[in-house]
Amino acid sequence: MLTAFARAFKTPDLRKKLLFTLGIIVVYRIGTNIPIPGVDYRNVQACIDNAEATQGLFGLVNMFSGGALLQITIFALGIMPYITASIILQLLTVVIPRLEALKKEGQAGTAKITQYTRYLTVALAVLQGTGLVATARSGALFQGCPVASQIVPDQSIFVTVTMVITMTAGTAVVMWLGELITDRGIGNGMSILMFISIAATFPSALWAIKEQGSLADGWIEFGTVMLVGFVMVALVVFVEQAQRRIPVQYAKRMIGRRSYGGTSTYIPLKVNQAGVIPVIFASSLLYIPALIVQFSNSNAGWATWITKNLANTAATPHIILYFLLIVFFAFFYVAITFNPEEVADNMKKYGGFIPGIRAGRPTAEYLSYVLNRITWPGSLYLGLISLVPTMALAGFGANQNFPFGGTSILIIVGVGLETVKQIESQLQQRNYEGFLR
Incomplete structure (x- = not known):
């Protein structure tokens, strides 16, 4: 498998695609750590570090944003608005005859549906951004944190609108980065960004389990979680295939x-x-x-x-x-x-x-x-x-x-398998051996 990776980087056009994808991933990860204006970042970090504070309703969305949601960064909403918009358009295609006709028109119809998905993504980003800002202002973003109500010190209309616009623009940039990977990189761009977002939370979550454990300084709990994880990955790979x-x-x-x-x-x-x-x-x-x-x-x-x-x-x-x-x-x-x-x-x-x-x-x-x-x-x-x-x-x-968790493992395994298949197919086009002999 390592030999196949080496051969992938030896192929000029495939190496260019892989490096381009890695570059976009770096830009995405940098954006998930830049806080938006109007947020007291020290209070946000205090609530994140507070062991008694819980994330309430936002655990799943925070996972899809790679931890950016609870830090209230410019990519706080991540790709969740795009995922929701894609699902809604897919469901409406069955209900609305106009969308069904567009789907059957081939590439031109698909491009039109993609454009509708972008518009709906921006609208959902405005809606979700407003909800997130309202939740942060009320102190409900972190339950049990003493400074949760001080995350947004200035609650004027101008600051609120600026925060919503910034998060909406961040969602549009994430959508653009995903489409760049799809066009010029390897794999489906949105899936790759989702994969990176979830994988980025793994090290800290695993280490937190070790720190909170009581058996052999937490190593027993850590080893148990790792064993459960490997068993789940094997099960998911078996069923997904x-x-x-x-x-x-x-x-x-x-x-x-x-x-x-x-x-x-x-x-x-x-x-x-x-x-x-x-x-x-x-x-x-x-x-x-x-x-x-x-x-x-x-x-x-x-x-x-x-x-x-x-x-x-x-x-x-x-x-x-x-x-x-x-x-x-x-x-x-x-x-x-x-x-x-x-x-x-x-x-x-x-x-x-x-x-x-x-x-x-x-x-x-x-x-x-x-x-x-x-x-x-x-x-x-x-x-x-x-x-x-x-x-x-x-x-x-x-x-x-x-x-x-089930959602994270399903996404990581599914995206990983699909991406490996795409790299392998491009290797086989050049008469190289794939990952699996």
Whole structure:
């Protein structure tokens, strides 16, 4: 594997892409440490270092921003607005005929949808930036920190607007950096930045577990977490690579004196067809009730119940609802992204059929049947992986940013595998050996 990396850097154009990607990553990491104007950085650091302060609702978003959210830097919102905008546009494509027509227009339609995604990203950045500034001003960003209400000393309109504009501009820059990596670097730019954001929080989180441990100066807890992490990575790699291959046979066609077709191929249906999207959906949905409590009368009966049962990640109602939402969204997302009838029609149009299954409607019904069967283990796997942080919280007192949480491992492994595949394919184009012999 190290030899393959060396050969990658020996290839001029591939070396240029890798170095360009690394340069963008450095710029991104620098931006995550530059605070925005109007913030008292010493009070922010005091709250971050305060062991009794908790991150409330912002643990997941802070992870996606590489720790920039809680430090309130220019890249505080990270790529979360872009991810949300992409998901919303993907869902609206199924509902709005105009977007569905654009999707079928090919490259021109895709460029138009990308432009809509950028506009929606900026709008969401303004909305989320306003919410973050309001939360920081109220002192709710850090619960239990004595100086949380002094993070934004000057609460005038001008300073507030400046903070929101700065964070929105930071989100636009992050989006631009991701697109630069996609165009001129290696891999999908947004995925790479997400990978870097999550990986950047690992060393400090692991060391915090060692420092907070009590057995053998924390080394027992540290070793246990590392072992759990390696087991989870192996499990995620195994499931992410698993797929059901449905054989497809194409009939021979005679055009003039030449015969076309007659080939055999397959339709790969992944066990985890939905990826990490159901986990993000479920987390976002569960954050809404707790977010409402933050800006309302928290002494009311309903607010107390929500704080105790839904905002608390270790509460039994939260665990059950979180698991059920992940399973539901896994089926929902697969249903809107994979259309068995469309696949069956395309196969029939080009003379393809599944051996033993008639073309047309029987093929669509068979694909739906197989897809439902393999989505069940995929959705259950997503739910169980995502509950690891909660089990860690109950097991040995890890905080809610347990480094080997389900969402972080799913993203890191998925992006890592995809990036390695892209580098390997470019190596094989030049007759070099890939990473896997």
